[in-house]
Amino acid sequence: MSASFQYKPRFTDIRVKPPRPDEEQEPAEDVLRLKPGEKPCNWADCTRPATARAPKSREQLNEFYNFCQVHAGQYNKSWNFYAGMNEGQIRAAQENEAMTGGRPTWQMKAGPQTREAAAFAAKFGTANNSGAGSWRDSFGLFGRRVNADAPVQNDPHHAMGRLERTALADLGLEPGADKAAIKARYHEMLKRFHPDTNGGDRGAEAKLQSVIKAWKTLKKAGHA
Structure with missing residues (x-):
């Protein structure tokens, strides 16, 4: 290449030039530095931003610590909601949690x-x-x-539901029948319609099934 050759780029030269001595070099960005709006992790000596919340105690469920993901996991492993409670208190708390989800309730009836x-x-x-x-x-x-x-005064018409009254009707009884009358009528009709005791009459099989169903309905409801 001749000494008279001069490089002339056709486009803008994008080569990176070293900074001049009089230019100040900007410091590298600190990746661990908190950004605007971020909260610091409450764990001791932790400089990470907080991304998770954890309740402070059982009595302070509406007050929270702010932790990063790593320390939130460590805090959750050591968390025990029933700490300091005896067996009876734990059982009562679990029943309350199952019934109301742990939320407060109020009596609807006005005093x-x-x-x-x-x-x-x-x-x-x-x-x-x-x-x-x-x-x-x-x-x-x-x-x-x-x-x-x-x-x-317990009215049998109000004490029994529609299924129970239908079952009594299948047994040929009124709603006021007591347990002894229901049991006696069941055994009577069972003997009458059972194939082994009525001479092998298979035509009464449907009636026998309705009698057995009525007895089971009344027994389940506590009327027999």
Whole structure:
């Protein structure tokens, strides 16, 4: 190549040139430095950003520590919700968790001294037998029954459901039948329609199945 040759690039020269001595070189970015909006990990001597939360204790479930993923896993391994509780307290806490999910509950019925009860009494009166502005609460749905000492009369029509009343009808009994009458009628009809005791009549097999089904229904409901 001749000494008179001069390099002339057709495009912009993109070769990296070394910095001049008078230029200050920017420091390398610290990858462990917290970015704006990030919280530090609460673990001792940890400089990583926090990406997970963990409750502080059983009594402080709404207060949290901020941990990185590594220390959140270590904290969870040592976490014991039932620490310091005896066996009875643990069982009660587990039952409460199963019933309500550990959330607080409130009684839906208003007490006699509440503002709602006073407003109801002002509008409808009180639950008693007679008098102006009174009403009768025979079933005790809104307070104490009118006569709390009187025994409650169980109406068999209300105590039995539709399936139980249908089962009694299949046995030819009324809803007021007691356990002894139900059992006696079942054995009577079982003997009447069973193929081994009715001379081999196979036509009564469907009736026998309905009798057995009715007996099982009443027995399961506690009426037999």
